[in-house]
Amino acid sequence: MPARHATVAVIGGSGFYEFLDDAHEVEVSTPYGDPSAPVAVGDVRGTQVAFLPRHGKGHAFPPHLINYRANLWALRSLGVRQVLAPCAVGGLRDEVAPGDLVVPDQLVDRTSGRVQSYVEAGALHVPFADPYCPTLSQVVAAADGVEHGGTMVVVEGPRFSTRAESQHYAAQGWTLINMTGHPEAVLAREMQLCYAPLALVTDMDAGVQTGEGVGQEEVFAMFARNIDRLKDLLAGVVGELPAPGEGCACASWADGIDLPYVLP
Numbered sequence: 366m367p368a369r370h371a372t373v374a375v376i377g378g379s380g381f382y383e384f385l386d387d388a389h390e391v392e393v394s395t396p397y398g399d400p401s402a403p404v405a406v407g408d409v410r411g412t413q414v415a416f417l418p419r420h421g422k423g424h425a426f427p428p429h430l431i432n433y434r435a436n437l438w439a440l441r442s443l444g445v446r447q448v449l450a451p452c453a454v455g456g457l458r459d460e461v462a463p464g465d466l467v468v469p470d471q472l473v474d475r476t477s478g479r480v481q482s483y484v485e486a487g488a489l490h491v492p493f494a495d496p497y498c499p500t501l502s503q504v505v506a507a508a509d510g511v512e513h514g515g516t517m518v519v520v521e522g523p524r525f526s527t528r529a530e531s532q533h534y535a536a537q538g539w540t541l542i543n544m545t546g547h548p549e550a551v552l553a554r555e556m557q558l559c560y561a562p563l564a565l566v567t568d569m570d571a572g573v574q575t576g577e578g579v580g581q582e583e584v585f586a587m588f589a590r591n592i593d594r595l596k597d598l599l600a601g602v603v604g605e606l607p608a609p610g611e612g613c614a615c616a617s618w619a620d621g622i623d624l625p626y627v628l629p
């Protein structure tokens with residue numbers, strides 16, 4: 366029987382639907398419904414890696430309708446403890462340009478109406494001052510050509526921003542804008558997983574460029590131009606990962622606390 370076990374996961378974003386060459390698909394059911402797609406499990410340089418396309422096969426789920434809880438729960442249930450999360454982002458400020466790869470270090474939630482917790486009873490408050498795993502972020506950011514730092518604002522979508530919204534976000538000093546980075550990161554924290562985003566800048570957001578503003582074709586075209594580079598980079602990162610829990614509290618923040626949900 367093929368393995369149902371992986372220690373590292375990659376959650377692919379828009380334009381990133383496959384990662385593993387020699388993989389088999391695993392159906393996972395969760396208390397929260399089905400994940401976006403069956404999880405592909407395969408070997409990357411000696412490590413068992415799970416791959417899940419965030420938007421499902423053929424981009425079935427728009428950002429606001431992704432079952433983020435099922436996705437993170439499913440990955441953990443396979444043994445995953447470290448999650449690499451590539452995503453497409455817009456640039457808000459001049460310090461980034463299309464084609465750049467960035468590991469942001471902060472997040473601002475501007476989504477609305479999404480279920481963003483496994484907590485459904487009791488008084489649990491989840492530490493989230495630093496939303497990403499510092500260890501995993503360092504390893505990803507050490508890859509060639511990757512920048513580290515900056516704030517990613519996550520908006521509800523599926524529409525893009527107005528010019529005024531975009532200018533407002535830029536004026537706050539925020540660098541990147543995206544539609545899926547939340548609640549994915551906080552659910553990973555609740556699942557006690559190490560999680561690091563890797564943002565590919567596909568365009569400059571509406572308010573910071575002249576012309577028509579960002580379009581969907583532009584986003585997908587930029588992702589297509591960079592997909593091989595991104596896959597190579599992630600495969601390299603997988604080979605460099607330290608043991609889970611080294612240098613971070615992602616797996617231990619709830620030590621001594623009775624969690625009001627079940628960790629698979």
Ligand SMILES: [Zn+2]
Pocket residue numbers: 498499500501558559560610613614615616
């Ligand atoms: Zn960690």
